[in-house]
Amino acid sequence: MVESQDLVRAGARWCVGNGQSISVLKDQWLSKESNPWVISTHPALVDVTVANLLSMDGSSWDYEIIVDLFEVRDQTFCSIPLSFSAATDQLFWSFKNSDIYTVKSGYNFLQKQKTNCFDDETAAFWCKLWKFQKSCWNRVGIGTNVTPRTGFLDWCRNVLQQATSDQLCTMATICWAVWGARSDLVWKGKSVQPENIVGFAKKYLDQWKNARQSDFDTSLSAFQAGDESEHCCPPHGDSIKINVDAVLFEGCRSYGFGCVARDSNRLLIEGRTILVYGVVEPVLAEVLEIKEALSWVKEAKWQNVMLESDCLCAVQAIRSSLDMNSTFGLIVKDCKSLLASLTNVFIFFVKRSANLVAHNFAKAAILFPDCRFSLEHVPTNLLLCLVTEVSR
Incomplete structure (x- = not known):
């Protein structure tokens, strides 16, 4: 002690x-x-x-x-x-996201201090890695240097011996994301830019770590009926579906929110783009976005609303009874308070593929800060993603 x-x-x-x-x-x-x-x-x-x-x-x-x-x-x-x-x-x-000290989190902190392995440095390393020559990328599969006349297993063995644990996690996630992009190109004819692959992999890994380390409820029972949808489906009857997402603009030291409300015919009721200046962790940006969307629902006096987010950690925290004293925990409390004041409003976790429109709106926040769009006034690039999803 x-x-x-x-x-x-x-x-x-x-x-x-x-x-x-x-x-x-x-x-x-x-x-x-x-x-x-x-x-x-x-x-x-x-x-x-x-x-x-x-x-x-x-x-x-x-x-x-x-x-x-x-x-x-x-x-x-x-x-x-x-x-x-x-x-x-x-x-x-x-x-630790739950704000509660555990021996494991204390040990991880000490190991991180000991090895000087910082997330920002790892992220910067992998962002630079994508800029390597195409020939190098084709040779090794994930974009790093390799000794001439050696095979993939030789390179893999060398990486496993030298990389830190954080680098290994990032490497595995990027390899998985690259294979998914390859499949999309082969089977769907859809190409993805390297920077988008890296962004997706980093966000997915961050959410996976948060879900693994959280004390909310990571068992299978944490999922509810309606969770884990892979495609965006219209709501039933007179219900409203709102998709939300957050994007970090690291170069501008800011982050953006995207909120998209649609009816049972998949038609846009209203879309919002919000730009916030400051630097926050991805999971905090996601829960702030959910709070913003719930405040929007309250302002519009909507009822029978399905709110969807692709941040599992944020959804779990809002559903959990765990009391947290961090900034993240206080925003979660705000979300719970807003939910209690609304009528028939429910939050669901969906896969990234079901949340692409909200993601595009969030990315557009850097161009359209603090804007609201009706169907008649949506910018062309955002209208395109709306139409594409309706046609699926």
């Missing part, structure tokens, strides 16, 4: 509620894994709590104060979403 105190302190983070219990300079509350402390040294920040950085009603950050007092590196905390259901600040374990 005594020996593990330093480990627990290293992984503990404050989740911002009303901000009154968190010291700006003395507590770990930033989302940065390597250094969660504020490094700004403005005299006005001494003995100040996070509550002083919020608007009068506590619903948003006071950007004018933040720009004046904080260095650019620290200003990124403005991307921390605030929950309308949070009353007090809470401590949580930051290296």
Whole structure:
């Protein structure tokens, strides 16, 4: 117990509620894994709590104060979403989605610190890997260098001996995604760009890890009737189907939401594209998107709604009774609160193939930030994906 105190302190983070219990300079509350402390040294920040950085009603950050007092590196905390259901600040374990410390998560954290194996570095490595020459790609199957006159098994053995565990997971997922793209080209005549393959593989692997590591309910019983659809099907009768997705724009330090509401004839009722500035984890972006969609349903006073997301971790968390104190957990609570206030609104998990229209809307958020589209005013590129899905 005594020996593990330093480990627990290293992984503990404050989740911002009303901000009154968190010291700006003395507590770990930033989302940065390597250094969660504020490094700004403005005299006005001494003995100040996070509550002083919020608007009068506590619903948003006071950007004018933040720009004046904080260095650019620290200003990124403005991307921390605030929950309308949070009353007090809470401590949580930051290296597990359920926020609960386990021996396994503590061990994994120590191993990660020991090997300096960071997810960002691994992701950057594989993104660069796709730029290798075509001849190299054809030779080895996944796009890496190989010694002349050696076979695939020789190369594979060499990679297995040198790669980190994270690199091996990424490699396996990309190989799987490449084979799927190959099958689409052969059997459906549909080509996929390398960057889209990498993006799909990274998101799929991230969701797989979250689902494996979560304490929500990863058994087969976690799936409900209506889950795991591979194709987008119209709702029944007077019901409304809403598909949602989130996309990270890493180069622009922002992320986009796509929401698409359709009727039983698959006709568009309304589509939305939302651009949010800030850097968040993929799973947090996904649950924020679900919250945005539920708020939209409440605003429109819709009933009998099927909301579909391809983020299993977010759907599991909303269905779970587990109480979480992290930012992710607070947004999940907001989603549960919104669901309780709505009539006949249900959330389902679907495969990526059933959520392509929402994904295209989310990608378009960088071009059409904070826009709403009726069927008559949909941009041509988004109209095309709507028509394509109807014709399937």
